[in-house]
Amino acid sequence: MSWLNFFRGKAEPASADIARDRLTMIVATGGNRRNGDDFLPRMQKDLMEVVLRYVNVDPSKVKISTERGADLSTLAIEVELPPVKEVRRAG
């Protein structure tokens, strides 16, 4: 910070930083870069079918999520399994 800025007192957050944070949010959710006929919805549907073929769970207990970052993107499949007894019955 230059001495001139020092006398002007503490600066409010720079508008450029607000812009950066807003854009980071938009891009991180991944919805922006994908357009319309993206493969993700189809992949989710297929993954869901596969999971349900092997484990007898309520479809609402299967969560499929994706997160896109600058360096790393992840696909997470989270299945909340029922107690052991019920799984056996499903086979």
Add this chain to the structure above:
Amino acid sequence: MAQVVTVTSGKGGVGKTTSSAAFSTGLAQRGKKVVVIDFDVGLRNLDLIMGVERRVVFDIVNVIQGEARLNQALIRDKRVETLAILPASQTRDKDALNKEGVAKIIEELSKEFDYIICDSPAGIEKGALLALYFADSAIVVTNPEVSSVRDSDRILGVIQSKSKRAEDNREPVREHLLVTRYDPIRVAKGEMLKLEDVQAILAVPLLGVIPESEAVLKASNAGTPVILDAETSAAQAYADAVSRFLGEDKPMRFVEAEKKGIFGRLFGGRAA
């Protein structure tokens, strides 16, 4: 086989045509055989920026519809020998272009040229899709400003899903980020997005940074690609981008605010 390079952005008015003209002229100055195609059918501009508007007789639509041969429509540049321009039509509507027609033109141009530069229209509709469909590389022109960055992110997604390379499951289109109209003084004041931030958000290799420059408007007034005004910062920044595209290592220039002298610091601290 020629390399097809599409200059695109999503958002309009960010400097695609300016960059297409400068970049193709720069490549040709380096001895490459280059043709630059205006895909902005109905709103052609490239001919004006290149200063060849009075030499346009036939255009890309005439060629596609079989009304003229490709060689009759190509305009050979008088300043740089290995450069040619294929203008867009001013009168027809966008539907006059189609994949098959463009494919044929690109195939024929590939026989003579090393690089085919496609100046895309704005948007993500038909014209822009056609301009990027055959791309081997894409130069995504971005201004340091929220809507331009978001649209660049958007068009990057389109490139990776709608290009021929994506359809054929080939190696993806090589992406390059070109940040234009960058104003280091406004960045230093916190009014404009930093280069590092734009780059981190889009996560695409940086080809160059073109500073905001009065030389661009002047060059367009005169119909001279700005890269030919060699002493200007914009020209030098474009020349550096061309070098990087050809694989040379060049440090980024014109990205830091000039240090003010003692008088500037005493009296210019509050400068608008």
